[in-house]
Amino acid sequence: MSAPPILLIEDTPSLQLVYDAIIRGAGHKVTCADTADNGLAAFKREKPRVVVLDLMLPDRDGLDLMRECLELAPEARFVVITANGSINRAVEAMRVGAYEFLVKPFDEGRFLAAIDNALRDQARPTGETPEVLSDFRGFIGSSEAMQDVYRRIQSVSRSMATVFITGESGTGKEVCAQAVHDSSTRAEKPFVPLNCGAIPSDLLESEVFGHLRGSFTGAIADKIGAAAAADGGTLFLDEICEMDLNLQTKLLRFLQTSTIQPVGATRARKVNARIICATNRNPLEEVRKGRFREDLYYRLQVVPIHLPPxxxxxxxxxxxxxxxxxxxxxxxxxxxxxxxxxxxxxxxxxxxxxxxxxxxxxxxxxxxxxxxxxxxxxxxxxxxxxxxxxxxxxxxxxxANSPNKPVVSLDGLVGRTMAEIERMVIEETIARHGGSVPKAARVLDLSPSTIYRKRESWMKDAAE
The missing domain is CATH 1.10.8.60 (Helicase, Ruva Protein; domain 3)
Structure with a gap:
């Protein structure tokens, strides 16, 4: 029995012809529709495994059409197409149930990869009891909360969608980002982590996008930034909410255009890097307080993964x-x-x-x-x-957030060295502020980078 055709719903004749030719050229059968009504009729008739859907249709909202189709056939996979200006709609589509989204303009390889990934995902057996995992790509644990995380990682890893990881400090956000990378088709390419909270704000732009020699005082040589180093692979931006607002604007431009411009450079260059970001804060609260750009939040918050405490x-x-x-x-x-x-x-x-x-x-x-x-x-x-x-x-x-209350009892401090006491005070302060290093740094009147360096040295000392 032959496989059902891919359903293409696109109202612009020229684009429909182009997409149709690309899909057929890859060896797939295609059924085309130019309106939501025609698309729904074709969906009911052909029962496609994969639907390529432009969200901007003349007779009906594309999201409403997708919702109705998924109610009829939840196993169908939707690859939605949107323009740059409607990126928030694409984010909403992912939450409704889209498998992947493509932002115009996109190349033929990206287009076919999204379709092929959707076909493979749709072909997986259904109705089986999911395997309970106790050890998954660096994670240990078999609780139901973590089974959901493992399944989300496996699902999103086949996509190019941006992943936003949230969770308290110490829950394994970098482990999660590494797991997404290692499960993806980019596993053989670089995984580049960058902690936005551990780098002074005046140096962060250079760390992300690089710089040219002589572009500022101290730039004695060209430097490749993390974004360029992750070309072909994954860029992981940890503690994204610590990023300066001015740099958030440049990050948004990078996400929209896939181009970077090193400090001091006159021309931009293309970079093909998947973005995964993480924070231990509530990002919506940061948006409300004006510390995080709303448009950047919605651009990053495509596939959220929350790590339970x-x-x-x-x-x-x-x-x-x-x-x-x-x-x-x-x-x-x-x-x-x-x-x-x-x-x-x-x-x-x-x-x-x-x-x-x-x-x-x-x-x-x-x-x-x-x-x-x-x-x-x-x-x-x-x-x-x-x-x-x-x-x-x-x-x-x-x-016990009262400033008059000691962090630990005096009995726990007597007999310890000052280095031990310093560590206890720092770790206890971090714990009392929900695991947030930046909050603890403000209380202790230290810079976050100082605390990160101290914690790294403690880990190294314990390992020796």
Missing amino acids: LRERGDDVISIARHAVQTFSNEEGRSFKGLSPEVEQLFRTLPWPGNVRQVINVMRNVVVLNDGPMVTQTMLPLEILHHHEAMTSGEDPLA
């Missing part, structure tokens, strides 16, 4: 802790085999404000300073036991 992932904390203990035990030549039942029970009750990163740091601390075979409560860092004692006494360890 560890406290909402059930027994995943135990799986993560066990995996970390085994990994670090092998690295350090220790004999740990697992966690004691008391430690597992304690871990289930803790709020873990630092999320997965905090669990990993605690396990590294335990393995470096102790030996097995089991992790016991006496091996845990004092700040973990402090959290537990505060909870059992009825005190909320994450509340």
